[in-house]
Amino acid sequence: MLKYKKTNITAKTGVNYIRSIVEEAGSLFHKIESENDLGIDALIEFIRDEKPLNSQIAIQIKSGSSYFNPSEQECIIPIGKHRDYWLNHPLPVIGIVYVPALKCAYWLNISDYINSHLEETMIRFKVSNVNRFDRIAFNQLFMPRNLREVPELSLLEAVKYFNSEKPDEFYIGLITIFRRYPNHSETWDAMVNSFKEKKQETIPNRMIYYLAHIPWHPDIMYTGESINTETKEYAKNLFKTFNKNDVIKLLCFINEEEGIARGTIGQSVEAIISSLPSSKLYLTEIVEDNNIPLTIRQSAAFILLMNEGVSAIPLVKPLVNEGAWYVQEIINHLNQYGELNPYM
Numbered sequence: 533m534l535k536y537k538k539t540n541i542t543a544k545t546g547v548n549y550i551r552s553i554v555e556e557a558g559s560l561f562h563k564i565e566s567e568n569d570l571g572i573d574a575l576i577e578f579i580r581d582e583k584p585l586n587s588q589i590a591i592q593i594k595s596g597s598s599y600f601n602p603s604e605q606e607c608i609i610p611i612g613k614h615r616d617y618w619l620n621h622p623l624p625v626i627g628i629v630y631v632p633a634l635k636c637a638y639w640l641n642i643s644d645y646i647n648s649h650l651e652e653t654m655i656r657f658k659v660s661n662v663n664r665f666d667r668i669a670f671n672q673l674f675m676p677r678n679l680r681e682v683p684e685l686s687l688l689e690a691v692k693y694f695n696s697e698k699p700d701e702f703y704i705g706l707i708t709i710f711r712r713y714p715n716h717s718e719t720w721d722a723m724v725n726s727f728k729e730k731k732q733e734t735i736p737n738r739m740i741y742y743l744a745h746i747p748w749h750p751d752i753m754y755t756g757e758s759i760n761t762e763t764k765e766y767a768k769n770l771f772k773t774f775n776k777n778d779v780i781k782l783l784c785f786i787n788e789e790e791g792i793a794r795g796t797i798g799q800s801v802e803a804i805i806s807s808l809p810s811s812k813l814y815l816t817e818i819v820e821d822n823n824i825p826l827t828i829r830q831s832a833a834f835i836l837l838m839n840e841g842v843s844a845i846p847l848v849k850p851l852v853n854e855g856a857w858y859v860q861e862i863i864n865h866l867n868q869y870g871e872l873n874p875y876m
Contacts (some may be wrong), residue, residue, distance in 0.1 A: 546595025546630030547573065549846075550637060550665065557583065557670045571614035572625070578675055590623040590676055591595040591641060596610070607631075609640050611646070618642050624678065627655060628665055637665035637814060639674065661692065674751045682711040687718060694722050703736065710742045710758065714759050715783040720746075720767040728773075730844045734786045737797045740785050744800035747807035748769065750875065751794055779805055780824065783831045793836055794875045802835050816847055824854060833859050838872045 547563065554561040560577040573593040578585045592609065595744055599608050607629035611618075618625045625642040630849035638659045646654055650709075657663070662673055672684045685693065685708050694705025709719040723743060727735060740791050745759055746767040774782075780799045792798035805811050818824055818832040833856070840847075847865065851859045 535676045537854055540684060542596045542632060543593075545632065546593050546628075547628055548563055548639070549635075550574070550591070553665065553667055553670050556667060557675070559675070570619045572621070574757040575623070576626075578679060582676075585679065587679055588623055588627050588632055590621055591626045591628055592618075593628050593630065595632070597631070597633060598699050599629045600631045600633075602633075604658075606656050607640075609642070610654060612801070615646060619646055628680065633739075638663050639665050641678075646661055647740070658698075658700075660698045660701050660702050661696075674726065678709050679703075683708050685712070687713045687716055691718055691722055694726070699734075704736075706736070706739055706742070708876065714745075714757050715763045717763075717766055718762070720770055724767070727781070728778060729868060732781050735785075737785060740782070740797060741800045744803045747803045749799055749803040751799060754860055758839060768807070771804070774808055776814045776817055779808070779811070779832075780818060782829045783818070788827055792831070792838075798831070801873070802829075802838070806839055819848055826851070826854060830856050830858055834874075835871075836863055837866055838874070841871065 551561045551563070554576055558581075559579045561633055562575040564572055564574055564859055565824060572590045574591050576589050576591060578587045580587075592614075594609055600606075607627075608625045609629065621643070625643075626639055627642040628637050628639045630637040638657070640655070640657045642655065645657070646652075649655075657719075660875060661669075665674060667841060671690075675681075683690075683704055685704075687709070688710035690705050690713065692705070693701045696702050696705065706723075709716075709722060713719050715740045717764070720866065723739060727739065727743065741752075745754065746764055785801050786792060786798040787796065790798060792802050807814070814831045815836040818825040819829050819836065821829070829851060833844075833851055836844045836848060845863055848859055849863070852863075862872060
């Protein structure tokens with residue numbers, strides 16, 4: 533007997549769910565018929581305020597419970613024979629998994645995933661609020677993120693994401709509070725508190741770069757709303773609460789190979805530390821503390837010599853006896869040229 537399989541119904545339900553969200557948002561959903569399906573189920577053409585944005589994405593749609601693991605809260609998309617096709621597709625390829633039990637869908641950028649997981653045969657990604665595919669998220673997050681724009685979140689929503697324990701939610705919140713709300717005190721309260729409370733390895737370099745916009749340095753490229761004087765003074769007062777341990781945490785961000793040079797994260801670290809009223813005191817204490825790794829103490833010595841000049845040589849000289857040959861090189865440079873400027 534001829535039967536119409538439930539899997540067909542589930543697949544159609546997922547496609548219709550996604551189509552309805554795209555079209556209700558005013559964008560276009562171009563379905564690719566199954567006989568022409570090589571790994572792409574549809575194209576989405578973004579339209580805003582009735583104006584086409586000349587931007588499209590390709591989407592692969594998976595529907596059903598077999599593509600969602602509730603215990604791990606993750607979605608699954610088999611790669612199969614589609615790897616090369618997706619990798620070489622001229623449009624960004626987005627995977628969307630519709631979960632019937634939740635009546636919701638979640639997405640990720642397949643192109644980015646495969647490029648960074650070349651040996652994987654299965655795409656697995658955690659579900660969260662930032663990769664939900666629903667009517668609200670489409671305009672707030674899905675479209676802006678795929679257009680490389682700042683998410684359309686209120687300050688309250690952005691701070692809520694920023695305070696999340698989920699890394700992807702935290703990251704979206706970070707970008708949004710800084711890019712969309714740079715002159716709100718809540719932005720700087722959130723970033724400074726987060727820096728103090730989080731472990732160093734959970735803080736992205738981007739947040740250190742954002743914090744460095746307060747003292748500023750010549751290699752900061754800024755677009756959008758400028759940070760005004762009042763905001764800078766507010767944030768500088770927050771920076772005054774940094775203690776020795778906070779300075780050590782900042783120094784941990786410096787890449788040992790890159791050090792402190794133009795265009796490195798070390799440049800942002802140096803800018804923040806040098807702006808602190810008690811920077812000399814903290815840096816000296818760090819240099820003298822044998823319980824701190826030598827690499828961190830060397831970075832502290834570098835900034836100390838950079839800011840204090842030859843007068844700081846006696847403070848850092850003991851490091852040379854501990855095997856810090858790099859510090860001796862800096863001292864030699866300082867004695868020869870009278871100053872230390874790594875950004876020239």
